[in-house]
Amino acid sequence: MTIFIGVLFVVAAGITLRADVLRRRLSFQRAAGWRLLTVLDVVCVAATVGAALGLIPLAVVNGGLPLYAPATWGIAAAGLLAAFLWSEGRRQLQFQRPAGIVFGEWLILGGAYQLLETAIFGGWPHVPHGAVARTACGVAILMGGAVIGVIVPRFVRRYEGHHILDRVGEQEDFVQPEYVGATAECPHPEWWQMVDSQSSELEVLDFLKSIVITAKPRLIVETGTFIGYSAIKMAEGLKANGFGKLITIEFDPAIFAKAKERIDASGLGDWIEYRNASSLETPIDGTIDILFSDSHLTIREQEIRRFLPQIDARGLILVHDASSHFKVVREAALRLEQEGLISVVLLSTPRGLVIAQKREGRK
Ligand SMILES: C[S@@+](CC[C@H](N)C(=O)[O-])C[C@H]1O[C@@H](n2cnc3c(N)ncnc32)[C@H](O)[C@@H]1O
Structure with missing residues (x-):
C-alpha cells in the first residue's frame, strides 16, 4: 500500500x-x-x-x-x-x-x-x-x-514595466491569456491574448496594423513605446503601404533602450523614429494622421488636448486602456466628447480602445 x-x-x-x-x-x-x-x-x-x-x-x-x-x-x-x-x-x-x-x-x-x-x-x-x-x-x-x-x-x-524588462531579459516573451478581469462591456477577456500586461492585447496589435493599412497615414504618433510591440506592428502596416512614418515616444530610459534594441532587430527601423522623451514635451512637426495614445493613464487627456490642433480632420485618435477598469481614461475620452472636441467609439476589448475623430473640420 x-x-x-x-x-x-x-x-x-x-x-x-x-x-x-x-x-x-x-x-x-x-x-x-x-x-x-x-x-x-x-x-x-x-x-x-x-x-x-x-x-x-x-x-x-x-x-x-x-x-x-x-x-x-x-x-x-x-x-x-x-x-x-x-x-x-x-x-x-x-x-x-x-x-x-x-x-x-x-x-x-x-x-x-x-x-x-x-x-x-x-x-x-x-x-x-x-x-x-x-x-x-x-x-x-x-x-x-x-x-x-x-x-x-x-x-x-518598482514600476511594473521594469519587472517585465527583467523577465524579457532572462526569457523569451510568450503568449498568455489576457490579464484583466471581465467587465460589463467585455465579459470574456479570456478570449484575448497578450505577451505582458503593458503591451497591448495581441488582437489590438493586429488591429493597429490593419488600421494603418486601411487608413494609409503619412504620420503616426505613438505615446508610450514600452518594448515596441505596437510600434513594430504599426510599422509593418507602413511597410505594407510603402510610405509613412511613425514617431514613437518613450520617456523611461531603460525601457527605451530595450525598445530601441527590438525595433532595430525587427528590420523596420526605417519606418520608425523613436524618441526617449516625454509625450507632453517633445515637439512634433506636421499633421498627424493617427495618434495612438498609450502612455501613463493619467496623462492621456493632456496628450489628446496637446496634439488635437495637429490632428488631421480625417485622422484617427486611438486611445488604449479605456475600458471601465481604467475609468480615468474612459472618462477623459467621454469628457472630450461632451466638450464637442472629438467623437468617440468605445471598442469593447479587455482593456478597452477608444477610436475617435476630431469634430473640428469634419466634412
Ligand atoms: C502601456 S505601455 C505602452 C505599451 C505599448 N504601446 C504597446 O502596446 O506595446 C506605457 C508606456 O508609456 C510610457 N510613458 C508613460 N508616460 C510617458 C510620457 N509622458 N511620455 C512617454 N512615455 C511615457 C511608460 O514608461 C510605458 O513604457
Whole structure:
C-alpha cells in the first residue's frame, strides 16, 4: 500500500511539476529564468497535488471518507490549496509577481490548516499533535510571512514595466491569456491574448496594423513605446503601404533602450523614429494622421488636448486602456466628447480602445 501511495504521489506531483514548468516557459535543460524561490514555487504546488491524490487511497483503506475525519479534511484542504496556488502561479506570470510568493502562501496556508487539524483532530491516529506539532506549524506560518514580507515590498516599490524588462531579459516573451478581469462591456477577456500586461492585447496589435493599412497615414504618433510591440506592428502596416512614418515616444530610459534594441532587430527601423522623451514635451512637426495614445493613464487627456490642433480632420485618435477598469481614461475620452472636441467609439476589448475623430473640420 505504502508503495502504491508513493507511486501515486510521485506521478501526480511529477505531472503537475511538468505542467507548471511548461506554462512558465521554463526548462529542466536551461538555467534561464530559474531561481531558488522559483524552484520552491513549483515544487510546493506539485507536492500539494501529490499529497491530495496520495491521501485518497490511504483514506479508503482506513475506512472510507467520512465527513468528520482528518483524512477527508486533509484531502479537501490539499485540493483547495493546490487549486488556489495554481491560480496564484498564473497571476504571478501575468503580473510579474516575485518568485517565492506562491511558496510563502503555501507555508502560511498549509501551516494554518495543520494548526486547525491539530486543534480539531489532535487525539486521532496519524494526526501530529502536541507542542512540537503546533510549534512546527507556527514556524511554517512565520517563515511564510517572512518570505512574503521580504519579497513583496521590494517588488511593489518598482514600476511594473521594469519587472517585465527583467523577465524579457532572462526569457523569451510568450503568449498568455489576457490579464484583466471581465467587465460589463467585455465579459470574456479570456478570449484575448497578450505577451505582458503593458503591451497591448495581441488582437489590438493586429488591429493597429490593419488600421494603418486601411487608413494609409503619412504620420503616426505613438505615446508610450514600452518594448515596441505596437510600434513594430504599426510599422509593418507602413511597410505594407510603402510610405509613412511613425514617431514613437518613450520617456523611461531603460525601457527605451530595450525598445530601441527590438525595433532595430525587427528590420523596420526605417519606418520608425523613436524618441526617449516625454509625450507632453517633445515637439512634433506636421499633421498627424493617427495618434495612438498609450502612455501613463493619467496623462492621456493632456496628450489628446496637446496634439488635437495637429490632428488631421480625417485622422484617427486611438486611445488604449479605456475600458471601465481604467475609468480615468474612459472618462477623459467621454469628457472630450461632451466638450464637442472629438467623437468617440468605445471598442469593447479587455482593456478597452477608444477610436475617435476630431469634430473640428469634419466634412
Ligand atoms: C502601456 S505601455 C505602452 C505599451 C505599448 N504601446 C504597446 O502596446 O506595446 C506605457 C508606456 O508609456 C510610457 N510613458 C508613460 N508616460 C510617458 C510620457 N509622458 N511620455 C512617454 N512615455 C511615457 C511608460 O514608461 C510605458 O513604457
